[in-house]
Amino acid sequence: MRLDRLYSRSVAIVSCAHPRRERRNVNLSVSTALEDKTATVTIAGELDLGVRETVELAIAEAIDAEGTREVIVDLSALEFIDSSGIGILLKGRRHADKAGVAYRVSAPTGIVRQVLELTGVLEHLSGQPG
Numbered sequence: 001m002r003l004d005r006l007y008s009r010s011v012a013i014v015s016c017a018h019p020r021r022e023r024r025n026v027n028l029s030v031s032t033a034l035e036d037k038t039a040t041v042t043i044a045g046e047l048d049l050g051v052r053e054t055v056e057l058a059i060a061e062a063i064d065a066e067g068t069r070e071v072i073v074d075l076s077a078l079e080f081i082d083s084s085g086i087g088i089l090l091k092g093r094r095h096a097d098k099a100g101v102a103y104r105v106s107a108p109t110g111i112v113r114q115v116l117e118l119t120g121v122l123e124h125l126s127g128q129p130g
Contacts, residue, residue, distance in 0.1 A: 028043070028047070028055070029043070029044040029045055030054060032058055040073075041058050041059055041062050041073045042074040042077065043073065043078050047089075048084055048085050055088050059071065059088070059095070063092070068101055070101065072106050073092065073103075073104070073106070074105075074107055075107055076107035079110075079111075086116070086121055090124075104125065108122070
């Protein structure tokens with residue numbers, strides 16, 4: 001597969017965490033761009049179990065694309081992450097390691113950065129001390 005164009009995938013998902021709770025709209029935007037053999041996957045909105053398949057697919061496609069040498073997962077517009085979201089990012093890291101592709105997350109802010117620091121994965125995912 002060649003990833004030689006900018007493409008974007010936006011998703012609106014309705015999920016329910018518990019049968020007795022109200023449904024909520026979860027907004028997620030995932031876009032991927034390739035420049036100079038570096039794929040940047042930008043995730044905006046909320047990263048949780050309800051959007052797992054969409055985000056995993058975008059990261060996997062970026063890693064597996066012909067000519068990709070590095071994947072950067074841009075979290076600058078991410079507003080929320082839970083443990084399943086952390087698992088998605090770690091799965092991407094393992095996939096990249098197996099494929100011989102450099103992988104890192106960049107620009108987590110606010111609560112997303114705090115969660116990644118408190119769980120001890122920020123340094124592993126970003127290559128920078130937490």
